Amino acid sequence: MITSLDSLEKARLGAVYTPSGLAEWVASEALLYVIRKNESVFACDPACGEGDLLLALKTVSPRCKLIGFDVDSTALKQSKVRNAEGVNLVNANCIVPSGSDSIKAHWNKILENRTPNLFLTNPPWGIDLHISRKALEELGFTLATLQFDSYEIFCEAILNVAKSGSIIAMILPDSVFYPEKRKFRHFLLKQGNLLLIARLGEGFFEGVYRATTVIIMEKGRASLEHQVRCLRLTAAERRRVLSHNESLSQITRCHSHKVQQERFHKDAENRFDIDLRENEEKTVSKFRMIEPVWSQWLQSTRGVEISKTGRIAECPKCDKANPFPRQSEKADCKFCGHTFHAVNNSRQIIFRQQEKIHGTKPIIVGADVGRYSVSPSRHIIEDVPGIDYKTDAHRTSPRILIRKTGLGIKAAFDTSGHYTNQVVFSYFKNGTPVPDFFLQYVLGVLNSRVLLGYFLKTQGEVEWKSHPYITQKMINSLPIPTFTQGSKTEKQARAIADAVRVFEKAKNKDVTQDLFIDCLVAGLFHLTNADCQWIVKVLNEADGLEPIRTLRVENAKLLRPHIVL
Numbered sequence: 001m002i003t004s005l006d007s008l009e010k011a012r013l014g015a016v017y018t019p020s021g022l023a024e025w026v027a028s029e030a031l032l033y034v035i036r037k038n039e040s041v042f043a044c045d046p047a048c049g050e051g052d053l054l055l056a057l058k059t060v061s062p063r064c065k066l067i068g069f070d071v072d073s074t075a076l077k078q079s080k081v082r083n084a085e086g087v088n089l090v091n092a093n094c095i096v097p098s099g100s101d102s103i104k105a106h107w108n109k110i111l112e113n114r115t116p117n118l119f120l121t122n123p124p125w126g127i128d129l130h131i132s133r134k135a136l137e138e139l140g141f142t143l144a145t146l147q148f149d150s151y152e153i154f155c156e157a158i159l160n161v162a163k164s165g166s167i168i169a170m171i172l173p174d175s176v177f178y179p180e181k182r183k184f185r186h187f188l189l190k191q192g193n194l195l196l197i198a199r200l201g202e203g204f205f206e207g208v209y210r211a212t213t214v215i216i217m218e219k220g221r222a223s224l225e226h227q228v229r230c231l232r233l234t235a236a237e238r239r240r241v242l243s244h245n246e247s248l249s250q251i252t253r254c255h256s257h258k259v260q261q262e263r264f265h266k267d268a269e270n271r272f273d274i275d276l277r278e279n280e281e282k283t284v285s286k287f288r289m290i291e292p293v294w295s296q297w298l299q300s301t302r303g304v305e306i307s308k309t310g311r312i313a314e315c316p317k318c319d320k321a322n323p324f325p326r327q328s329e330k331a332d333c334k335f336c337g338h339t340f341h342a343v344n345n346s347r348q349i350i351f352r353q354q355e356k357i358h359g360t361k362p363i364i365v366g367a368d369v370g371r372y373s374v375s376p377s378r379h380i381i382e383d384v385p386g387i388d389y390k391t392d393a394h395r396t397s398p399r400i401l402i403r404k405t406g407l408g409i410k411a412a413f414d415t416s417g418h419y420t421n422q423v424v425f426s427y428f429k430n431g432t433p434v435p436d437f438f439l440q441y442v443l444g445v446l447n448s449r450v451l452l453g454y455f456l457k458t459q460g461e462v463e464w465k466s467h468p469y470i471t472q473k474m475i476n477s478l479p480i481p482t483f484t485q486g487s488k489t490e491k492q493a494r495a496i497a498d499a500v501r502v503f504e505k506a507k508n509k510d511v512t513q514d515l516f517i518d519c520l521v522a523g524l525f526h527l528t529n530a531d532c533q534w535i536v537k538v539l540n541e542a543d544g545l546e547p548i549r550t551l552r553v554e555n556a557k558l559l560r561p562h563i564v565l
Contacts, residue, residue: 018171027053031060037165046158049122119167125149151170167219185271227261290481351378363378366424374416395419532559
């Protein structure tokens with residue numbers, strides 16, 4: 001068992017402690033639900049660190065009994081509630097049991113067979129748990145699959161131990177909203193009623209460039225009739241909170257709204273689409289009735305697995321190139337396993353265009369992909385051992401390129417055959433018979449204001465983030481209609497493709513032609529004029545960042561459905 005951690009180890013193990021303002025708000029909100037039951041409070045934080053959440057709860061409710069445990073004994077010695085009455089601190093690892101104990105038996109020993117009625121946790125995000133996936137599965141963790149995050153395991157442990165009626169408050173990253181976390185959301189929905197989902201954004205944790213989410217729930221039988229209180233902080237509200245000009249409690253009371261939990265249950269991806277209010281559901285349903293199978297008509301891949309800097313670490317033992325490590329001076333060769341000094345064995349294989357290095361070929365990086373435009377800014381050295389350049393078919397086929405990083409969707413049609421790097425997705429025909437206009441049709445829908453409005457609203461990506469990106473799973477889940485030959489949908493799709501070709505060939509990109517594509521896409525989804533005005537409203541209310549700012553429509557009447565007869 002680990003008993004003490006230095007500062008580097010603290011960072012690696014996710015020891016980022018909860019700021020007092022956030023801790024007090026979470027403690028107060030969670031406590032309300034316990035008090036309503038007229039129960040005395042026995043609370044537990046199983047990753048308490050220096051006890052910020054426990055201190056906050058003790059401040060709000062001095063008579064409550066608390067227990068906290070943590071893997072770091074030094075943090076426990078420095079705890080702000082170390083000598084407080086009714087507080088028990090235990091040096092223990094809540095994920096890895098000692099001996100052959102099960103998780104429940106392990107927790108029962110720590111808790112001395114007492115069961116808390118309140119759990120508060122800011123579990124470590126994105127850390128190495130020092131236990132294999134197989135071992136976690138053997139311990140009964142169902143969320144230890146694919147690219148799971150450490151916070152999921154902590155939350156599963158808590159919910160498996162909690163008794164029915166217990167309140168659980170969790171401070172989590174906003175990755176809980178991503179398509180890849182559908183299994184985690186499904187798990188939470190099965191465990192009981194969600195009481196609060198608050199999407200707070202960035203800035204609450206110093207030096208942590210990830211947005212914060214708070215979820216409070218009650219363990220027990222889930223009720224589909226139950227309504228979940230939902231809150232999304234706007235950028236302006238967050239600035240007021242962080243500058244202590246307004247409290248989270250005030251904003252929660254004034255600006256939260258309720259969503260029926262049944263909506264999360266019924267959704268195929270169990271999306272927590274908390275920005276979507278009940279009066280908007282009818283419009284969004286026109287998109288969600290489309291089965292997202294369009295990507296099965298195409299093949300997709302990422303580009304060369306290398307960043308735009310082109311820096312690699314070459315193994316001195318096998319001479320093969322490895323990705324340059326971000327947080328360590330040492331690298332472990334993925335080919336032969338040899339550990340070597342990365343800096344002393346590094347070189348650059350991607351260069352900017354103006355450097356004109358002999359023997360290089362153009363490569364398209366994320367920043368080169370715009371909306372309907374693409375142009376390489378760099379060159380890459382070919383035939384470097386260890387670099388997967390992907391097959392020629394991936395490059396030489398006509399394709400749609402989609403930028404992974406950035407806010408919103410940027411896509412372009414490309415026939416250049418140039419290399420792309422890892423933050424550019426390629427979609428091309430995979431041999432399945434598809435209409436010759438299908439790529440241009442898909443491109444028109446992807447780049448439309450109509451789909452962007454739906455995407456922003458349902459994904460909650462309506463403001464600046466430090467590291468915004470879109471995944472292939474997000475792209476593939478977009479509702480782009482497929483069609484049968486001779487159908488009305490095919491006629492509409494062909495018209496969209498024709499309009500895209502006209503727009504692409506134009507030297508000066510005319511806004512009128514651009515909006516005509518949007519009108520055709522609105523007709524594709526059978527939107528009404530009111531639905532189109534909703535799209536305009538979503539774009540206009542989003543943060544004024546490019547590319548959203550450039551796609552705003554001053555006159556909402558310019559976006560209206562156009563159906564091909």
